[in-house]
Amino acid sequence: MTQYNIVIVTIADLPEGGGNTSRLKTLVDALIQAGNKVTILNQHALGITPESVQKSEGQISGAPYYYVLNTTKRTSGFASIGIKIRAVIAIAKKLIEYHKKKEIDVLWFNHLSFYDVYSLTLLARYLNIPTIQSYEDERLERVSSEKISISTRIFAVNSALGDQYCPQLADGIVVISNYLKSKYDKLSKNPDKVYIVPTIIDCEQWGCSEEEDTAVPTILYAGAFNEQDEIENLIEAFAVLISKGYDFRVVMLGGNERHSDRMAKVYEKIDKLGLSSIVDIKGFVPLAEVKAQVCKSNILINIRRDGVYSRSGLSTKLSEYLASGRMVISSDLGDVSQYLSNGKSALLVPSTVTVDEIYQALSQGLQSSDLRRKIGADGRDVAKRYFDVCVAKVKLQAILDKVLTESK
Numbered sequence: 024m025t026q027y028n029i030v031i032v033t034i035a036d037l038p039e040g041g042g043n044t045s046r047l048k049t050l051v052d053a054l055i056q057a058g059n060k061v062t063i064l065n066q067h068a069l070g071i072t073p074e075s076v077q078k079s080e081g082q083i084s085g086a087p088y089y090y091v092l093n094t095t096k097r098t099s100g101f102a103s104i105g106i107k108i109r110a111v112i113a114i115a116k117k118l119i120e121y122h123k124k125k126e127i128d129v130l131w132f133n134h135l136s137f138y139d140v141y142s143l144t145l146l147a148r149y150l151n152i153p154t155i156q157s158y159e160d161e162r163l164e165r166v167s168s169e170k171i172s173i174s175t176r177i178f179a180v181n182s183a184l185g186d187q188y189c190p191q192l193a194d195g196i197v198v199i200s201n202y203l204k205s206k207y208d209k210l211s212k213n214p215d216k217v218y219i220v221p222t223i224i225d226c227e228q229w230g231c232s233e234e235e236d237t238a239v240p241t242i243l244y245a246g247a248f249n250e251q252d253e254i255e256n257l258i259e260a261f262a263v264l265i266s267k268g269y270d271f272r273v274v275m276l277g278g279n280e281r282h283s284d285r286m287a288k289v290y291e292k293i294d295k296l297g298l299s300s301i302v303d304i305k306g307f308v309p310l311a312e313v314k315a316q317v318c319k320s321n322i323l324i325n326i327r328r329d330g331v332y333s334r335s336g337l338s339t340k341l342s343e344y345l346a347s348g349r350m351v352i353s354s355d356l357g358d359v360s361q362y363l364s365n366g367k368s369a370l371l372v373p374s375t376v377t378v379d380e381i382y383q384a385l386s387q388g389l390q391s392s393d394l395r396r397k398i399g400a401d402g403r404d405v406a407k408r409y410f411d412v413c414v415a416k417v418k419l420q421a422i423l424d425k426v427l428t429e430s431k
Contacts, residue, residue, distance in 0.1 A: 027423055028126050029054055029061045032114055032143065033133035036072040037065055037088050038081050039309055041247055041277065044069060045339040046159045046199070047133055049223035049412065050419075052084040057416040059423070062126075063088035064117055066110035066139065068097040071247050071279060072307055091117065111139050115146055122150045128427065132156045132193075136185035144192045153430035155422075156189065157197040158207065160336030186210055195426040197419075200358045202335045218422050221358070222342040223415040226407045229346035231318035234396055238270065240389055243320035245276040245313050246340060248285050251333045253326040253354070253376060255292060260381035262296040269389055273302040274320065276313055317347045321395060322388045325353040326381065329374035333357065345369070345406035350395040352384045362409055368401040 031051065035044040047063075054061050065088055068077055077095040081088060091113040098106050121127040130147045132140045134157060147154050190196060190211040197220050198204050208214035242261075246252055261273060278286055293302050308316075317323065323344040327333040334357040341359070344351045345368070353359060355371040365371040370384045388395055408414070 025424065025427075027059045027128040027427065028121075029059050029129050029131055029423075030118065030121060030127050031061060031063045031131040031133050032066070032135065032139065033063060034066050034069055034135065035063075035133075036069045036077055037063070037090070038078060038083060039076045040069060040072045041340070042069070042071060042249070043134055043159060044071070046222070048083050049225070049339065049415075050133070050157070051086045052225065053223050053412045053415040053419050055084045055086055056412055057420040057423075059420075061086035062121075064114050065090045066114070067092065067103075067106055068095050070097040076307070076309070107138060111142055114139075114143060118143065118146060118150070118152070122152065127152055129194075129423065130154045134158055136182045137189060138181055140185055140189045141192070144189065148192075153194040153426050154192070155195040155197060155426060156193040158203050159199040160203075161206075161332050194430050195422055197422060199337050200335060201361070202357060206335075216426075218418070220415055220418050220422075221362075222337050222339045222410050223412055224339065224342045224346050224406065224410050226346040226403070226411045229314060229317070229343050229406075230403070231347045231349060234321060234349065234392065234399065236392055237321065240271050240321035240392075240395075241319060242271055242273045242322045242324060242385065243276070243316060244273070244324045245316070247277050247279045248289060249279065250285075251327045251330060253328045253381075254285075254289055256376065256378045256381055257324065257326060258289070258292050258296065258298065258302075259378045260385055261298055261302065263378065263382045264385060264389070265298070265301070267386070269386065271301065271389055273298075274316060275302065275304045276306075276308055276316060278306050317344065317349065320349060321392075322385065323347070323349050323351045325351060326372060326376060327354045327356055329354075329356065333374075342406055342410040345402040346410070348399045348403040350388050350398045351402055352381075352388065362405055363402070367398065368405045369398060 033047055035047050051061050063086055074095050079090040079093050079095055091110050130152050144154050190207050196207050196211055196217045198207055198217060199221055204217055204219050207217045211217055248254060293299055325338055325341045325344060337358050341353055351369045353369050353371055354374055354376060356374045363369045363371060370388060372380050372384050
């Protein structure tokens with residue numbers, strides 16, 4: 024097996040973070056396990072997790088990472104433009120340095136857009152370095168249903184330019200779903216260089232011992248309370264369960280530093296419905312604590328609102344949940360039903376889910392620990408078959424071999 028020197032350029036919250044950061048970390052883990060050397064150049068923080076838990080340099084799965092401007096502070100709006108330009112210049116200097124030392128075989132762009140991918144790809148071409156682009160969902164700034172700022176609209180133009188001009192320049196494109204495969208087949212004008220690698224997780228790390236019997240089951244939500252998460256209807260379903268006499272508790276992990284208004288609405292709704300005594304919102308916690316709480320829980324929630332953004336990707340959190348062996352309730356969106364069967368490997372709710380449909384799924388799970396164990400075990404089998412790092416590393420190495428061979 025050939026070992027490659029891979030430099031990944033990204034925007035992420037490191038070393039702790041969810042969403043796009045989760046995909047980055049598992050991607051790196053798979054590339055490392057395949058025998059490659061990986062270096063991560065981070066332009067700036069994504070801004071979802073608190074700055075206090077971020078570090079300007081460190082390691083992920085043995086791969087060194089660097090915030091290229093040596094700061095974890097994140098600037099938003101128009102003020103961030105200068106930061107982004109400085110970051111690209113710093114990365115360009117690093118790439119030239121790696122090239123001179125023969126420490127780069129491929130340049131990998133992780134879910135980026137025009138200003139960084141286009142300019143750095145031109146440099147890579149000049150240096151004769153092959154490039155790979157990877158994408159895990161649609162551009163949120165282009166498909167968001169929420170009111171967005173003027174600066175975000177301008178960044179949406181940047182994303183549109185990225186879609187128009189960058190895919191054709193890539194030597195390979197790795198996507199997470201069939202939606203994105205179709206999109207980048209057209210944009211790249213070369214479907215043969217677009218590859219699907221679904222979510223990547225380490226099933227051993229996420230595995231839990233068998234669920235124990237309990238009189239008061241725990242329902243877990245963990246995430247960034249993003250606009251695609253169906254939080255409002257979920258909370259209302261909790262209220263219905265209480266009115267029907269169900270005994271349970273809820274733990275909610277995570278938060279969103281960029282959208283504190285969403286968190287305020289969540290607290291307000293919980294208080295209004297009289298759920299404060301059963302819902303425990305713990306805020307952001309390190310990944311190790313998330314894993315521990317998953318194993319302490321009985322039902323894991325991955326319910327998303329219907330929309331282009333939700334349909335375009337495939338949730339890393341869903342795969343992590345499945346690997347735990349706990350019962351998962353998930354929306355049937357995008358590629359989900361390609362991997363999961365309702366009532367067998369998960370409880371699936373419709374993409375346009377109502378409060379009553381969430382209530383029905385939750386009540387089904389709360390009523391039977393045997394059902395939870397059975398569905399949880401089948402879900403773990405799915406995770407091992409499709410999403411485990413052992414499966415992903417073989418796919419990724421084959422892609423690298425092909426890209427590096429064809430680019431010579």
